[in-house]
Amino acid sequence: MRRARLNTRAHRPFRARKLYECGGRHYARRARSEVQTVPETEMLLNWLFQQALPFWSTRGVDRGHGGFYERLDPAGAILPEPRRARLVARQIYAFAAAERLGWAGPARPILRHGLTALDGFFAADGTLIATRTPEGETLNGAFDSYDHAFVLFALATAHASGERQEAARARAHRLLETMRQHYAHPRAGFEEASPPTLPLKANPHMHLLEACLAWSQTAPDPAWDRLADEIAELSLAAFIDPATGALYEYFDPDWRPLPGDKKIVEPGHQFEWAWLLIRWGTLRERPDAIAAARRLVALAEAHGVDPSLGLAVNELHADLTIRDHRARLWPQTERLKAHVALQAIARDAGERAAAAGKTAEAARGMMRFFAHPVAGAWWEHIDRNGQPIIEPTRASSLYHIVLAIEVLSAAQAA
16 A cells, blocks of 8 residues: 655745734734634533633632642532642633633633643653542543643643743743653654554544644744644645545554544544544644644534534544434534634635634534533533433543634634
8 A cells, every 4th residue: 555645845925914812823814704603602601601710610629738629520510539740730721711801800820720730740760640649649641632732731731820831931942842752753743652552543643733823923043943834744644534524543564544443433543533633734824724623624524424413423434424322522622623713715705604603503402401400511422313411521522612712712802
């Protein structure tokens, strides 16, 4: 099988269009009237400010051991569970963004609380601990690229917020250097472990791209640009099937999609990668990335949204038939972000109106998950019959929710 080559040309500096920024995210600037306001924005902000943030800033914060609780049961009671670095990182972002959005609650103290907790996930040699007990005992100190991606993102958030800027920058560069030295894949991207294990995964690379773009905005450095370019090129050359336009999740040692049941297409990740590729492609003046992003969104809308529910489903088979009919909360947030991005790059009024309509539909879809008996909590899944699945609420979903609301609010305010 012939291996697709990465485009290794030096990227051109972005010159032609101005950008506006939101919490480390770049968007093409358009006249305000061109990114349409949807009434659902106010609904989402009201729910976030009046219910979600008051709830998670109290019930979700562990004042005794530090950090944050991972999950709450359907009645809102805390579940005693190990703590993950990725959750601390996500909550750092969520409360930093809450402050940017104008929430009047204690966002800054909780951001600092999160940064203090994050310190405890670094071993004495500077390596990252993925999971630990609430008391601080290490449960999993093995390399995890997903955790590294979110910690890099949290450190960029801290820097952008004016917190521990020099320490955040130094720690991020040390993490990146360790990843490059010990876990770099010989072609591009990163291994899952050392010695290498399978499958290789697209998802951690998606969040690494997100972290690189955040660092490039708050503290520009060629190291972040190089890694962003490497990951974006890898996604275009290896993650995306040129025949269907679908982006796969799991790969063999040569970055070829695994066959059979491992050849999975997640509609939520089609939307999320599209959002990132639009940002990167705009910055680098890469129409091929923009075209790939448009195709990802079109595929996810055509095959990955249940028309009877108006919700993005969890998984598709390689032939794009539905594999998992359930609809999880986070893909709805990624659908919203993708269509906000499409509005910003729309080629005509028709495209812009269509993307605005899908943005509003995705926002309404998000709101369905918030119809929870505990104000400020949410359901993680809705089944194929439109009913919520009774299960714990994951604190980690707050990152997806807040990011979608921030992207929508920033685009409409620009």
